[in-house]
Amino acid sequence: xxxxxxxxxxxxxxxxxxxxxxxxxxxxxxxxxxxxxxxxxxxxxxxxxxxxxxxxxxxxxxxxxxxxxxxxxxxxxxxxxxxxxxxxxxxxxxxxxxxxxxxxxxxxxxxxxxxxxxxxxxxxxxxxxxxxxxxxxxxxxxxxxxxxxxxxxxx
Amino acid sequence: xxxxxxxxxxxxxxxxxxxxxxxxxxxxxxxxxxxxxxxxxxxxxxxxxxxxxxxxxxxxxxxxxxxxxxxxxxxxxxxxxxxxxxxxxxxxxxxxxxxxxxxxxxxxxxxxxxxxxxxxxxxxxxxxxxxxxxxxxxxxxxxxxxxxxxxxxxx
DNA sequence: TATAACTGATACTATATTTATATCAATTAG
DNA sequence: CTAATTGATATAAATATAGTATCAGTTATA
Numbered sequence: 001x002x003x004x005x006x007x008x009x010x011x012x013x014x015x016x017x018x019x020x021x022x023x024x025x026x027x028x029x030x031x032x033x034x035x036x037x038x039x040x041x042x043x044x045x046x047x048x049x050x051x052x053x054x055x056x057x058x059x060x061x062x063x064x065x066x067x068x069x070x071x072x073x074x075x076x077x078x079x080x081x082x083x084x085x086x087x088x089x090x091x092x093x094x095x096x097x098x099x100x101x102x103x104x105x106x107x108x109x110x111x112x113x114x115x116x117x118x119x120x121x122x123x124x125x126x127x128x129x130x131x132x133x134x135x136x137x138x139x140x141x142x143x144x145x146x147x148x149x150x151x152x153x154x155x
Numbered sequence: 156x157x158x159x160x161x162x163x164x165x166x167x168x169x170x171x172x173x174x175x176x177x178x179x180x181x182x183x184x185x186x187x188x189x190x191x192x193x194x195x196x197x198x199x200x201x202x203x204x205x206x207x208x209x210x211x212x213x214x215x216x217x218x219x220x221x222x223x224x225x226x227x228x229x230x231x232x233x234x235x236x237x238x239x240x241x242x243x244x245x246x247x248x249x250x251x252x253x254x255x256x257x258x259x260x261x262x263x264x265x266x267x268x269x270x271x272x273x274x275x276x277x278x279x280x281x282x283x284x285x286x287x288x289x290x291x292x293x294x295x296x297x298x299x300x301x302x303x304x305x306x307x308x309x310x
Numbered sequence: 311t312a313t314a315a316c317t318g319a320t321a322c323t324a325t326a327t328t329t330a331t332a333t334c335a336a337t338t339a340g
Numbered sequence: 341c342t343a344a345t346t347g348a349t350a351t352a353a354a355t356a357t358a359g360t361a362t363c364a365g366t367t368a369t370a
Contacts, residue, residue: 001239006358027316041359060367061315084156114276121269161329196330214346215338
């Protein structure tokens, strides 16, 4: 059972790179090379994040992507929702009778509760938190204070 | 993002039916009809549960499946592991550098923590708990004290 | 102003996973 | 003997995930 797909995985790591380079544009190619991700695939992921206003882009030479949104307001939950759809424990259990009369569904309570817990956990892990953890690591290892160094950790 | 696949879903509901009829054999056909599951697919699920000693079977006329294990000792976590594999947040994040020097991986801690939380939640939801909730519902609605009634709730 | 480095958009292919079906042999109650 | 059942296994269909390719448009800069 794989909770995060590659798209979400790549999205998180790309955001961490953009977060470490806030204020300047980083090209898809640079991210792909540093993080060892398939270039075109990554581009699709980046474009999706633009559509969701997480990042902005600049075309042409010296162009690339830049983190716009506050990293603390980008939770892994949101990224999962963008790339994997809303977390739902089981669509099947809500069919038929269960759907037409939910109050009868004894399973529903447990399932909704877990869904809530899971969502909450993922919501609390933000890009901001991850970035700070990365920086704490970097303090101990100055060589990692570069995009290259970051890549060596997150790729 | 779908947390439970059909196999796990069918497994849970089949176990609830077997749990409600403990002591007697229930055929795959009966479960499939009552719970509206594809017959052969369900049979595969049941056989898998036999291999994991959750249920036993009897061949021939009047044969079927019976719950063997204590329902309180069958957690949804175990069912997920059987039908969907071990819960892992992201295989990708543990590759390469991250794998060769895990202590450097700042993402790892968060990810392991969530994995733990998720597993814990699913472990605590047992077939026994679900059965008792069903019975509580049945007390208020006597018509549901049959396999047919149960099906009207869980299918 | 030509060019190379970029993104936007989109179509396509490949691979893996999930879901479902089909078949045949063996067992068993009646 | 027969019909109802499971055991085992092969296969197909559907869907989701992962990855590739292409072309048009933009922009810094030589």
